[in-house]
Amino acid sequence: MFFMILGVFALIAGYAVNTPALTISRFSRPFKVIGLILLIVGFLTASIRQIDAGHVGVVSLFGNVSDHILTPGLNFVNPLATVTEVDVKTQNYTMSGVNDEGQKTGDDAIRVLTADGLEVIIDLTVLYRVVPTESPRIYREIGTDFSDKIVRPVTRTRIRDNAVYYDAVALYSTKRDEFQARIFKAIDQDFKARGMFLEQLLVRNITLPTSVKQTIESKINAEQEAQKMQFVLQKERQEAERKRVEAQGIADYQKILATGLSDKQLQYEQIKAQRELAASPNAKIVIMGSRGNLPVILNN
Incomplete structure (x- = not known):
């Protein structure tokens, strides 16, 4: 585009000095030639656009977004059109309570209320990608910052909506896979409606309230003590059985001696x-x- 503008100015200058009365009228023809060359070079450079691997190009001309996408490589377009590259590779969006681990600075974990009224903290990573053929619609309706406009709010909302069906302890232990499958299905439907594909949903960590943690630890300790006592009782039973067998053997031996040995x-x-x-x-x-x-x- 820069060369085209220079070419236009050169042509204008060539026609402007094309007056016999001017002493510089002899430069009129060179200005026109240079202007024409610059226009051709500018047209070619503005018409050829390179799209990097893992991206597609969305073409817009005077605010009108074309449904035709540019594939990776060299593409010929209208020199006046604007080409915006959209990343279609797998992307991740992490929401974590660890500082500077996710896309947001500070504690960005998801806090939800469970069926028993307890607050549970969830760390989550979303793996997704943009469907290439849907890139023009996404650019037209959402723009290029779809991670903040769609991925983040949809994910956080769906997790809160589905966490209310589970107790805190069940969400942490027995129902974790079921919960992950449930929110995956809900988020996947929303992403498809927006032109994105949800590859994987990773529930990285579920943090329970301190009181619940202490209750679970106490229960685990009690179960371990009960198992230890069962082991001790089983060992004592085996020892009693051994002594009974030994005593029975001695009694049988004495009985044999008493009945089997005669004076002769x-x-x-x-x-x-x-x-x-x-x-x-x-x-x-x-x-x-x-x-x-x-x-x-x-x-x-």
């Missing part, structure tokens, strides 16, 4: 022991007792 058996064992003593090379004295008594063995 004892005498036979006594004779065997005496024969072994007699065969021993050690000097000894064996005093035989009366029948039924064990001998007394003396050695030096």
Whole structure:
């Protein structure tokens, strides 16, 4: 466009000095040639637009936005038209309670009220992208700052609308996946109506009130103590069972001895022991007792 303006001025100057009475009239033709060249160069440079990868170009001429989009690469357009690049790559919008972690400075977490009236703090990341064919409509109806006009308010509103169906503890534990699927469906419908595609919704963190945290911790500690006591009781039962089996074995052994050993058996064992003593090379004295008594063995 700059070269075209210079070319127009050069042509005007060439025609202005094209008067025989002027001493510089001889420069009229060079001015016209230079002006024409500048017009051609300016027209070509203004007509060729480069669109980077991951973007599309939206063409507007005197406020009228064309539905035709420019694809990545070189494109020929009206030199008077304005081309605005729209990013169609995957984008993320993070709302977090950690300072400088999201798009907004400071605490930007989402505070919601649950079904039991408790305030829960949610950190969230939205992954989305603009549908390329919908870029002209988005530019016409919303502009280029659609993240602040659509993504942020829609996401925060839908999360608050759906959190009221869950208790705080359930939202934190058992119903977390269900809650995430529910808000994904609601936000996805709103995004599609605006020409955007929701890729993923990441519930990064759910922070419960301090009182609820303490209640949950107390419950967990009580459950751990109960499990520990069950283990101790089970161990004591096993030890009692072991002692009972041991006592039963001793009783059975004694019963076998009482019923299985006769006097003749004892005498036979006594004779065997005496024969072994007699065969021993050690000097000894064996005093035989009366029948039924064990001998007394003396050695030096």
